[in-house]
Amino acid sequence: MSCEGLNPMPQARAFRRSPDEVMRLARMGCSHPTRLSFLRQLLRRMQSEGWRFDRPIWEIDAEGVGRAVYRAIGPARTYSLVAFAHDLPPEARSDRVIATAWDATFALFDGTPDAADLDRLAANVPLQEAGRISPRELSLSRANRSVRLFDHVVERLAAGAQPDAAMLLETGYLMRTTAVYGSGKFGAADRAAIAQRPELSAPFQAEMLSVWLTRAFTVDLVEHLARARGGDKAARLVPDLKRGLGVGNSTGLGMAPFVIRHPVLLNNWMLAREEALARVRAQTRVGADELAGFQAALEEARKNADLWTSAHDMQRAKLADLSDGLARIIAHVAQGWDRSTRHPWNDLWHWGQDNLPMEGQEALLAAMLEPHGALIDGLGECMDADENAYFPINGAMRAGELRAIVQAHYGWALGVDYAQPAQCARFWYVSEDKLEPRLGERHHEPGVDHELPLDTGRQAAALWQALQDQPEDLPVAHLLLAKPEHRPAVRRAQITARHPFAEIRDNLIADDMLPIDILRCKLAFFGATRFDPRSDRWVRISLFQDAPYPDQMTGGAHEA
Amino acid sequence: MKHDPVTDAALALSLSEIAALSARATRGAGRSWGEAEEAAEAACWLARAGLDWAGALLDVLEASAREVDCALCAGIALADSAPLPDAMTAQVRRVTSPCFLLPFAARIADQTGQRIRLNWDATQVVLAPHACPLIVGPLRLSGPAQVSITPDPQDSPACPDWPQPHRGTVQAREYARLTHLMMAFTVPTSASSLAGAGAQESDND
Numbered sequence: 001m002s003c004e005g006l007n008p009m010p011q012a013r014a015f016r017r018s019p020d021e022v023m024r025l026a027r028m029g030c031s032h033p034t035r036l037s038f039l040r041q042l043l044r045r046m047q048s049e050g051w052r053f054d055r056p057i058w059e060i061d062a063e064g065v066g067r068a069v070y071r072a073i074g075p076a077r078t079y080s081l082v083a084f085a086h087d088l089p090p091e092a093r094s095d096r097v098i099a100t101a102w103d104a105t106f107a108l109f110d111g112t113p114d115a116a117d118l119d120r121l122a123a124n125v126p127l128q129e130a131g132r133i134s135p136r137e138l139s140l141s142r143a144n145r146s147v148r149l150f151d152h153v154v155e156r157l158a159a160g161a162q163p164d165a166a167m168l169l170e171t172g173y174l175m176r177t178t179a180v181y182g183s184g185k186f187g188a189a190d191r192a193a194i195a196q197r198p199e200l201s202a203p204f205q206a207e208m209l210s211v212w213l214t215r216a217f218t219v220d221l222v223e224h225l226a227r228a229r230g231g232d233k234a235a236r237l238v239p240d241l242k243r244g245l246g247v248g249n250s251t252g253l254g255m256a257p258f259v260i261r262h263p264v265l266l267n268n269w270m271l272a273r274e275e276a277l278a279r280v281r282a283q284t285r286v287g288a289d290e291l292a293g294f295q296a297a298l299e300e301a302r303k304n305a306d307l308w309t310s311a312h313d314m315q316r317a318k319l320a321d322l323s324d325g326l327a328r329i330i331a332h333v334a335q336g337w338d339r340s341t342r343h344p345w346n347d348l349w350h351w352g353q354d355n356l357p358m359e360g361q362e363a364l365l366a367a368m369l370e371p372h373g374a375l376i377d378g379l380g381e382c383m384d385a386d387e388n389a390y391f392p393i394n395g396a397m398r399a400g401e402l403r404a405i406v407q408a409h410y411g412w413a414l415g416v417d418y419a420q421p422a423q424c425a426r427f428w429y430v431s432e433d434k435l436e437p438r439l440g441e442r443h444h445e446p447g448v449d450h451e452l453p454l455d456t457g458r459q460a461a462a463l464w465q466a467l468q469d470q471p472e473d474l475p476v477a478h479l480l481l482a483k484p485e486h487r488p489a490v491r492r493a494q495i496t497a498r499h500p501f502a503e504i505r506d507n508l509i510a511d512d513m514l515p516i517d518i519l520r521c522k523l524a525f526f527g528a529t530r531f532d533p534r535s536d537r538w539v540r541i542s543l544f545q546d547a548p549y550p551d552q553m554t555g556g557a558h559e560a
Numbered sequence: 561m562k563h564d565p566v567t568d569a570a571l572a573l574s575l576s577e578i579a580a581l582s583a584r585a586t587r588g589a590g591r592s593w594g595e596a597e598e599a600a601e602a603a604c605w606l607a608r609a610g611l612d613w614a615g616a617l618l619d620v621l622e623a624s625a626r627e628v629d630c631a632l633c634a635g636i637a638l639a640d641s642a643p644l645p646d647a648m649t650a651q652v653r654r655v656t657s658p659c660f661l662l663p664f665a666a667r668i669a670d671q672t673g674q675r676i677r678l679n680w681d682a683t684q685v686v687l688a689p690h691a692c693p694l695i696v697g698p699l700r701l702s703g704p705a706q707v708s709i710t711p712d713p714q715d716s717p718a719c720p721d722w723p724q725p726h727r728g729t730v731q732a733r734e735y736a737r738l739t740h741l742m743m744a745f746t747v748p749t750s751a752s753s754l755a756g757a758g759a760q761e762s763d764n765d
Contacts, residue, residue, distance in 0.1 A: 135574070135727065184576030184726075192575065193726040391601055392667055395640035430584065432746040440747070447747030453593040477640035480594075484636075487594025 007275075009375075015278035015346060020412065022274060023505040029517025030318070030358045032301075032366040035373060036273055037527030039543060041380045042208045045199060046553060049075050053550035055220070056112070060085055062228035064221060067122065070213040070550070071112060074199055079138070079206070080109040081213035082121050085221060093144050095178045095250035100130070102142035104175065104217070108210040110136050110189065128179070128186075129434075135189045138206035141180040143214060146248060150174050153222045157237065158230030168241055169307055172530055172542045174218040176248025182207045201384050203265065204526060208543075215247045215544050246545030249528070252538035256518040257428060257437045260454050263495050263502035265385040269525050270501035272383045273365075276376035280368050281346040283375075286339045293371025295333060301363055302326045304529060312533040314514075318359050325360015329367070390495050393487070395477025397494065399470040402479075405497045406464050412505040413457030414464050425511035428452040439515060439537065457507045459489040570729045575604045578728050582617055585738040588745035589621040591632070598636050598664075605663035607728025609693055612659070614734040619657035619702055621741060628704045631655040635664030638709070642668040651709045658683075658705045662693055665709060675712035680705040686712050691719035 021027070033040070052073040060066035070081040084105045092101045105126045109117065117136065124131030125140065133140055145151075149171040153163040182204070184190040194200045219242055226234040259266045283290075305323045310316055332351060341347050345368060352364045369376060406414070418424050421443055429447050431438045442448055453459065463486045470479060480487055496502045507513065515537045523531060528541040573581070583600035587593065599617060606613035620632045634655050655661060658680045669676045669687045676687045686694040694716060730738070 135725070184574030187572070187574060187577070190575045190726040388601075392642075392671065393640055394643060396643035429747040430745065431749040432743065433749055435584075435742075435746065438747070438749055450587075450745050450747050475641075475644055477637070477644060480640055481637060484594055485592055487592070487636075488597065491594075491597070 009279050009282065012275060012278040012282040015281040015343075016274055017277070019270075019409070019500045019503075020505060022270060023501060023503060025504060025506040025514065025517040027358055027362065028504065028521035029514065030362040031521045031524035032363050033524050033527045033529060034273060034276070034366045034369045035377065036276060036369070036380050036383070037525055038202060038204045038383075039208045039212070039527030039547070041202045042205050042212065043547060043553075044377070046072065046074070049199075051075075051553065053553065055216075057118075058220070058224075060221065060224055062225075063087060064225050067118065068217060068220070069113065069118075070216060072209060072213065072550075077110075077197065077199070078112055079209060080112055081210055081217070082107050082109050082113055082118065082125065083214070083217045084122065084126050086126060088144070090147070093147070095144060095176070099178065100128075102128070102178065103145045104214075104221075105142045106140070106210060106214055106217075107133055107137045108139040108206055108213075110138055110194075131186070133187045135187070135193065137188045138194065138200075139180060139182040139210045140186055140188060141177050141207075141210055141214070143175040143177045143218070143247070145175050146171050146173055150222065153237070154225045154229065157223060157226030157235050160230065160233040160235045162235065162238055162241060165241060168244060170309070171248075172244070172307075172545055173215075173246045173248035174222055175214070176250050176540065177211060177214065178250050180207045180211060180249070182210075195384065202380055203269070203383055208526070211247050211249075211543050212547070213550070215245070215547075216550050218247065219245065219549070242549070243546055246529070246542040246547070249541050249543060250538070251519065251523070251541070253439055253515055254436045255522060256515045257452065257454055259518060259522050260456065260504065260508065262385070262387065263492060264387050264390050264499055266504075267495075267499035267502040268383050268385050271499075272379040273369075273525075274501065275382075276369050276372075276379050277349075277365055279375050280372050281343065281349050283345050283372075284343060286344050290371040291339075294367055295330075297367040297370035298326060298330050298333065301367055302330065308530050308532075310532045312535075314536075315531070315533050321357040321359040322363055325356045326363060328355060329360065329364055390498070391491075393476065393480070393491055394494055395475055395480070397476045398472060399467055399474040399476065399479055400472035402476055402490065402493060403464075403467045403470075405493050406460060406467065409493070409496045409500065409503065410457070410460040410464070413460040413507070416457060416461065416507055418458045418461060418507075418509075422511045423507060424455075424458065424509050426509045426513060428454040428509075442509070453488045455509045456489075456492060456503060458509065459486075460493065462486065463489040463493065570731055571735055572727050572729050573607075575607060575726050575728065578607050578613060578730075579604050581738055581742055582613075584745050585617070585741035586621060586632075588741040588743065591621070595632055595636065599632055602632070602635065602660060602663035604728075605666065606659065608722060608726065609662075610723055611662070611693075611699070613728050614730040614738060615702060616657045616659040618734055618737055620660050622737075623656035623704070629653050629655045631657045631660035635661050639664040639667040639671075642671040652706060653709070654704060654706045656704050657702075658707045659699070661707060661709070662687065666693070675714060675716070677710050677712040677716070678707055679710075680707040684716075686716040686719060688712075688719040692722045694719040 054071050056071060057069035060068060064085050065087050066085055068083045072079045086103060088101055088103045105128060107121055107125045124133055128142055149167060152167060156163040182188060200206055219237060223236050305326055308319055310319060337348055352361050416423050424442055427440050427442045427448050429438055429440055429450050429452055440447055466483050466486055476490060516533045516539055519539055520531050523541050528543055529545055530542040532540045579600040582603035583596040586596040586599040603613040603617050606616060620630060634653055661678060662685060665676045665678055666687045669689045673689050678685045681700055682697045683699055684696040
């Protein structure tokens with residue numbers, strides 16, 4: 001939805017960062033989760049609305065094979081995670097999207113499934129892409145065990161002991177999902193069919209709910225296996241250790257083009273976060289609660305940075321920057337931050353700009369938002385998008401106006417020489433085997449004639465050239481009759497004119513473009529932590545670490 | 561996808577599946593990305609209205625007759641011109657698939673707030689802003705036809721509401737043809753892409 005006109009803090013506009021600063025890959029690749037992240041929105045809603053949770057079916061045998069159902073019961077509707085646990089030989093375990101068998105497979109069902117639903121799902125969900133689900137399902141996913149940790153936890157619990165805390169912290173999850181499909185994939189309900197439900201209107205809420213219930217399943221499964229092996233002497237995971245476990249996720253290139261192909265949605269995510277930051281910067285005082293909350297958030301970030309490891313050289317350098325930045329922020333807040341000025345948060349922000357590496361700046365952003373829930377949480381309702389409303393091209397726009405838009409919003413793209421091999425080194429395509437987006441090397445691989453239109457900068461530059469010799473008052477409809485090849489660029493430009501954060505302002509086919517920067521930005525909006533790249537195009541992350549479990553959601557003991 | 565074209569008569573697809581298949585099939589048929597995006601949007605509109613989106617799309621993509629306008633290109637031009645002053649003068653066009661003009665004419669109705677009427681053979685379709693199409697007479701879907709597009713004189717009954725289900729069906733043979741077109745647009749995954757795309761070691765960690 002559009003929140004234009006509803007903004008209760010118009011004075012914050014003066015504190016907003018520009019798209020030219022925010023929408024660069026180097027900065028997007030330093031994104032941190034915030035309290036506007038989608039998993040946080042889900043948890044807050046379920047807490048505030050008093051959702052109930054149960055597990056009506058648990059039919060898992062002593063080998064860990066069978067089915068289970070977890071229900072989330074909201075004020076208006078119930079959703080059920082249907083889980084199938086399998087016996088997977090080690091040689092079949094792969095995180096790649098091309099895998100064909102997994103330790104566990106899941107679907108999020110709309111309502112409470114009956115026996116016939118469960119039989120239908122049992123025949124299809126374990127097959128994942130090779131099966132077929134229905135509009136009654138909102139997501140389809142699978143997970144593999146983190147074998148070393150999983151086996152260790154079962155072994156210790158079976159012996160009546162607790163697992164090694166350091167091992168738990170190091171991995172951080174018992175299972176990792178290798179794909180979570182929603183939005184109409186493989187026959188599931190379309191996003192449009194459920195987007196009007198308040199509890200699902202924010203982005204990816206069904207997928208987040210599925211992963212959160214999966215987390216409960218992973219813990220139940222290790223405790224079940226420990227009981228099957230150890231009998232009465234088996235222990236349960238103590239709450240502190242249990243809480244530190246999330247669900248891992250292995251993800252790759254496939255999710256990168258999503259944010260390029262959904263410019264209005266990307267704009268709304270970015271704009272909500274940037275508006276939140278601007279609102280905090282516009283505050284004229286630092287309340288005691290806000291200060292305490294901010295310092296607690298910094299401390300949490302520091303702890304998280306200590307536990308956050310990566311084998312990837314580039315990420316290790318970023319982690320060093322992050323730790324260094326957080327240490328400097330904590331010291332400055334304790335000693336140097338003058339909170340008596342007219343806009344103390346804004347002063348702190350400017351100090352960060354002058355003194356912190358980009359990793360530290362974006363971590364500061366997340367921490368500054370943390371104690372300001374009352375000020376910013378409502379922005380979460382502005383993060384969905386009515387994309388169809390912006391699909392039609394405005395054929396009445398004149399060439400002069402279009403030219404001005406391109407000049408104003410695509411300056412980053414116009415000075416690039418795309419004939420240089422380095423500036424057009426890559427091309428995006430759809431793979432024959434899995435119909436997934438992939439990235440190829442233009443000068444060394446076949447398939448360029450099947451390139452996806454994700455070369456946004458090059459297209460904008462071509463449109464700019466095409467506009468040079470056109471009369472100012474030429475309608476865009478007539479321009480496109482003569483030059484239909486510029487249609488995608490015209491649409492993006494018209495969208496960007498109204499959605500300034502719609503476009504990643506970098507050359508997405510350059511040789512130095514890092515897909516993981518796109519992934520990190522998107523995953524931060526999901527709420528992912530422990531971003532751990534394994535190459536420049538796939539990563540492991542963790543979701544819901546330190547979040548409450550279903551049985552901890554009442555009583556307000558754990559704020560989401 | 562689990563689908564046997566020999567035994568399955570029809571398959572129900574989500575709108576997002578229809579959009580993905582339509583866009584890629586259109587590109588696979590040699591059309592531009594601009595046309596592919598429009599074809600996907602139009603196919604979804606037809607599916608939502610309960611019409612034969614796949615048949616209409618295939619009519620467009622597989623047409624060879626030169627003397628007939630492509631309904632996709634004609635529709636795009638019509639919709640682009642919707643906000644121009646001379647947009648809604650009456651037009652008569654001979655197009656590859658009259659049905660495929662409907663989503664674009666609907667966009668004119670949406671943008672101008674006018675009801676639009678299309679006539680071909682014994683078929684009349686009225687499009688009110690943001691409404692489901694009102695179809696009078698037999699809806700002949702396949703083959704080219706001479707279509708007249710005019711403002712609706714407002715003497716037609718009210719247009720129906722959109723049906724609830726967000727799905728579309730496709731006959732097995734049409735699904736196979738669209739998939740064939742789509743596959744023409746894919747690329748075998750390269751060695752270098754494979755190299756960075758997953759674990760170099762076992763995932764049993």
